[in-house]
Amino acid sequence: MFENEAPTPKSARTRARISDAAIASFLERGYADTTMRLIAETAGVSVGNAYYYFPSKDHLVQELYVRVQREHGDAARTALARERGLVDRLRAVVDTGLATLQPYRSASSGFLTAMISPDSPINPLSRESGAARELTVELFREAVDGAPHRLPDDIARLLPDALFIAYLAIVLRWTYDSSTAQRDTTRLADAGFRLLAVALPFVRVPGLHTAARELLTLVAEVRA
Numbered sequence: 407m408f409e410n411e412a413p414t415p416k417s418a419r420t421r422a423r424i425s426d427a428a429i430a431s432f433l434e435r436g437y438a439d440t441t442m443r444l445i446a447e448t449a450g451v452s453v454g455n456a457y458y459y460f461p462s463k464d465h466l467v468q469e470l471y472v473r474v475q476r477e478h479g480d481a482a483r484t485a486l487a488r489e490r491g492l493v494d495r496l497r498a499v500v501d502t503g504l505a506t507l508q509p510y511r512s513a514s515s516g517f518l519t520a521m522i523s524p525d526s527p528i529n530p531l532s533r534e535s536g537a538a539r540e541l542t543v544e545l546f547r548e549a550v551d552g553a554p555h556r557l558p559d560d561i562a563r564l565l566p567d568a569l570f571i572a573y574l575a576i577v578l579r580w581t582y583d584s585s586t587a588q589r590d591t592t593r594l595a596d597a598g599f600r601l602l603a604v605a606l607p608f609v610r611v612p613g614l615h616t617a618a619r620e621l622l623t624l625v626a627e628v629r630a
Contacts, residue, residue: 421459423449425473428466433509436516437467467517467528470510471538478506482545492553493603499545500573500595504580504588514581530574531628543570561609564622571625572598 427448431440442463446456460466485498507514520528527534546566550557557565576598580591609618 417459420449420451420455424451424456424459425466425469428460428463429470429473432467432470432517433513436513437463437520438516464527464534468534468538471528471530471535472541474506474510475538475541478503479541479545481506483548486549486552490554492550492555492557492606493599495549495553496546496569496602497595497599499549499569500576503542503573504577504591507577507580511581518578518581539570542573543567546570546573555606556610557606558610558615558619560619561615561622564619564626567626568622571628 424445428440428445431445431448435444440463442456442460443453445463445466446453449456460469481502482499485502486495489495489498517528520526521530523529524531526532529535530539543566546569550562550565555562576591576595579594580588583589583591585591608614
C-alpha cells in the first residue's frame, strides 16, 4: 500500500495500518463482530497500541466516515465541474455520494443498527460525527454557491444543511433497497429533484420565502 507513497513517520504508518484493518473487518465481519483486539491482531500491533491511536471502535468508525467523505468530495467536485444548473449540481453530489458508498453497502445495515440511537457516537448527527458531517454539508454548499441562481441569500445559506438531512434519508432508503441496482431509490431521488426544480423559483415570493426560511431553519436545528 505504501510503496509509491512519500515516506511518512512510523506513527502515521501504524495509524493507517490500524485504520485499514478496521475497515477490512467492518466489511468482512460487520460492525458488531469487529473488536479492537481483532483489529490489533490484523494490523500487527498490540491491543494497547491500537487503543493509543483509537480510544474505541467508534473512533475507527469516525475515521471511516471521514475517509469515505473525502472520496465523495473528490468524485463530487469532478462531477460539479461538468454541471452548471443548481438542481443538476445537487444531483451530482447525491449520485457521487451513493456511488462512493457502494463498496460499503453490504456492511451498512450493521452500522445503522448501531447508529440509530440518538445517543450513539456514530449517529451521523452526533457531535462525534461532526467532521464527516461538515465535509458533506460543504459539498452541498459548493454545489449551491457555484450555480447561477436567484435564490434569496438566506435561503441559499440554509439550504445545504437541509440538503444534508435529505441526503441521509436517501442513503437510508438506499441501504435497505432490494430492487435491482437500487432503482427504487433512484426513482425516489428523481421525484425529489423534480419537485425541488419546481419549488425553488417560488421561494422568492414574499410569503413563501418566509415559510421556506422557517422550514429550513427548523431542519438546520435537527442537524445541530
